[in-house]
Amino acid sequence: MTKLSVKHLLDIESLTRQDILTIIDTADNYANGHVSLDKLSRRIILNTFFENSTRTRLSFEMAAKKLGAQVMNMAVESSSVKKGESMLDTLQTLNAMRPDALVIRHREHGTQEFAASIMDCPVINAGEGSRAHPTQALLDALTIKRALGRLENFTIAICGDIAHSRVARSNIVLLQKLGGIKIHVIAPASLAPNADEFENIETFTSLEEGLVGCDIVMMLRIQKERMDGEDVPDDAAYFQQLGLTEDRLALANPNAYVMHPGPMNRDVEIAASIADMEERSLIPQQVANGVFTRMAVQELLINGQ
Ligand code: NCD
Numbered sequence: 001m002t003k004l005s006v007k008h009l010l011d012i013e014s015l016t017r018q019d020i021l022t023i024i025d026t027a028d029n030y031a032n033g034h035v036s037l038d039k040l041s042r043r044i045i046l047n048t049f050f051e052n053s054t055r056t057r058l059s060f061e062m063a064a065k066k067l068g069a070q071v072m073n074m075a076v077e078s079s080s081v082k083k084g085e086s087m088l089d090t091l092q093t094l095n096a097m098r099p100d101a102l103v104i105r106h107r108e109h110g111t112q113e114f115a116a117s118i119m120d121c122p123v124i125n126a127g128e129g130s131r132a133h134p135t136q137a138l139l140d141a142l143t144i145k146r147a148l149g150r151l152e153n154f155t156i157a158i159c160g161d162i163a164h165s166r167v168a169r170s171n172i173v174l175l176q177k178l179g180g181i182k183i184h185v186i187a188p189a190s191l192a193p194n195a196d197e198f199e200n201i202e203t204f205t206s207l208e209e210g211l212v213g214c215d216i217v218m219m220l221r222i223q224k225e226r227m228d229g230e231d232v233p234d235d236a237a238y239f240q241q242l243g244l245t246e247d248r249l250a251l252a253n254p255n256a257y258v259m260h261p262g263p264m265n266r267d268v269e270i271a272a273s274i275a276d277m278e279e280r281s282l283i284p285q286q287v288a289n290g291v292f293t294r295m296a297v298q299e300l301l302i303n304g305q
Pocket of ligand 1: 056261262263
């Protein structure tokens with residue numbers, strides 16, 4: 001049986017390059033229709049989303065059910081967390097029920113790692129503040145591999161609110177672990193990552209400069225909910241300055257693909273016409289590949305125990 005080097009999926013940093021390739025290959029196989037429906041039968045997976053989510057929660061649930069698992073969703077809003085129960089007590093309670101995996105989204109950095117220290121089962125990070133979103137980076141890599149036919153020798157632009165984006169962080173770490181990929185980070189100064197956070201990336205403040213030579217253009221949402229007391233940019237001004245328009249996309253390589261993790265704000269970071277361009281937009285493929293990637297992650301971690 002294929003195994004990963006880790007018990008939990010907490011971030012991309014803790015995966016080996018081989019782990020990343022194993023997950024992508026397994027997911028690629030699922031995407032090609034090689035699915036065995038009972039790989040997780042009699043398993044029960046607990047979804048705990050302490051932050052809003054549409055596609056990620058449904059994608060984890062869809063993935064688990066496609067492999068025959070049963071899924072329980074903790075209703076955080078009506079849970080004892082709202083009565084002041086501590087995270088420690090909540091996790092100990094969940095652990096005592098002996099689920100086969102815990103999927104957790106929480107805005108506070110370190111919560112997923114804390115959960116892994118309490119739970120006996122694998123813990124899967126489904127989004128952690130602005131720090132990590134490992135399954136998103138893995139599904140993005142699968143999507144690039146299937147679109148370009150390779151996972152090396154290409155240039156990607158990651159554009160928008162990088163400072164608050166766990167998607168950008170996990171993607172950059174993953175692409176750097178793979179190697180052989182050029183990364184352009186495009187953000188206005190106020191939304192750029194700290195200068196010393198990443199090595200070997202090229203940073204730009206305009207799409208006009210940063211899109212030149214790119215094969216993949218990944219647009220990100222302004223994470224207003226993570227901007228405490230900061231100046232939130234005005235939507236129309238942002239689109240003027242940093243929105244992906246057809247004219248700007250024409251500066252990238254011919255046939256460059258556009259990606260967005262969703263939820264997208266049309267005509268803020270991306271023109272509606274581009275979001276709907278069937279031949280250029282990989283956005284529906286990202287959602288589809290999200291299910292295959294989460295099938296791979298849940299199956300490898302649960303059955304690899
Ligand atoms: C992202 C997230 O929640 O981190 N969405 C997602 O998981 N597909 C990105 C975002 O919130 O903008």
